[in-house]
Amino acid sequence: MGICGSSPSSLDETALQARDDKVSRERNRSIEKGIRADEKRRHKEIKILMLGAGGSGKSTVLKVMRLLHSVPFSxxxxxxxxxxxxxxxxxxxxxxxxxxxxxxxxxxxxxxxxxxxxxxxxxxxxxxxxxxxxxxxxxxxxxxxxxxxxxxxxxxxxxxxxxxxxxxxxxxxxxxxxxxxxxxxxxxxxxxTRAKTTGISETFFQVRDHKYNLVDVGGQRSERRKWLHCFQDVDAILFVVNLAGYDECLVEDRDANQTREALLLFQSILSNPLFLQTSFLLFLNKLDLFNLKLPTSPIHPFFSDYPKEDEGDQVKGREFFRKKFLRLARRRGEGVGKGSGGVTSPPGTPRLSEKSGSPTPSRKMDPLKAEAGVYVHFTTAVEKNNMQVVMLAVTDLMVRQSIKEMALI
Missing domain, CATH: 1.10.400.10 (GI Alpha 1, domain 2-like)
Incomplete structure (x- = not known):
């Protein structure tokens, strides 16, 4: 009469399998723990990519950030x-x-x-x-x-x-x-001081326990092909516009209007599939120069949809351009699945595609405090006190959002 039960060899195999399963589970837990730790570290490092047409004042914003956060000049x-x-x-x-x-x-x-x-x-x-x-x-x-x-x-x-x-x-x-x-x-x-930005520069500074990385790239048409190299792991895009450029030409093209170039560039970046979930900061810069020239240089000859009766009004003038940029932001997402969404980019702007490599999904800021998903500030980059108030608001916003996301990890 046979004896019922498992053979010694089958018992050994079961024990070995149980041991392997336990090792596998422990390895998976260790990997997941490492991933969570990496995510928390990443959310303490905030990368902001600065974009804008040439002459917008991006590099000046970068310099004032160094001064505000005590990053000395050698x-x-x-x-x-x-x-x-x-x-x-x-x-x-x-x-x-x-x-x-x-x-x-x-x-x-x-x-x-x-x-x-x-x-x-x-x-x-x-x-x-x-x-x-x-x-x-x-x-x-x-x-x-x-x-x-x-x-x-x-x-x-x-x-x-x-x-x-x-x-x-x-x-x-x-x-x-x-x-x-x-x-x-x-x-x-x-x-x-003014100098054409060529290549890519990074500036790091600390705000409490968060490390910021501001990436500045050249804004002139010949430099835009380099932008593709900066899109990985971007938490927000800081788009800088020369508000006083409504009557000015480009350095590289005297037939092109600075503000129209900025509008085209802003639209092409907003409409690209890679940035549909990216938070945008919009600096309408050089407010001091805008206010200074407005009494003698009317807007209507350069933008025919600006009401003539509003000429010379600083508040109405700047609001006119703010609404122009936000109108583009409200159309955000129309180009999904259609390349650049039918947008005509300024010459030199890199045409991105899904093949370019999708960046890590960027942090979403609180939409209740943004206009069309864009955070707008009027700035005068050469005035340190003005920029200090603006950048305190920006850094606090990014830190609060980072803390919210870390709580979900």
């Missing part, structure tokens, strides 16, 4: 900014002189020797990479004489037609200080 960076002050000064005057010649605006005969003197000075470095020729006292004397010419001031009223940098009045107002022995740029000087 001696080498200060030396670079010192050279940049002189380069901006010389380049701005060269552009303005070229514009006067183009428009047939005559200069006083007494100014012509100074023009000749300045024309011999290049704002480019010498063969050794030095800018020492820019620091000569003769540069100050020539620049002062040229800026004082009535004809040049007439040309300045039309500077928007040639994308002459708006920092020129600031530079001329401080020219005596710039040529003092041992001059080192102060914070205000640094914020007023």
């Amino acid at each position: 001696e080498l960076e200060l030396a670079d900014h010192r050279a940049l002050v002189y380069r901006n000064l010389i380049e701005g005057l060269h552009l303005l002189l070229d514009l006067c010649e183009e428009l047939g605006i005559p200069l006083d005969s007494a100014t012509l020797p100074s023009v000749a003197s300045l024309s011999e000075i290049s704002h480019q470095p010498d063969e050794n990479g030095n800018y020492s020729s820019l620091f000569a006292p003769t540069v100050k004397d020539a620049a002062t004489a040229i800026w004082s010419d009535p004809g040049l001031q007439v040309g300045w009223t039309r500077a928007r037609e040639a994308a002459v940098p708006e920092n020129l009045p600031y530079l001329m107002a401080n020219i005596e200080r710039f040529f003092e022995p041992g001059y080192v740029p102060n914070e205000c000087d640094i914020l007023h």
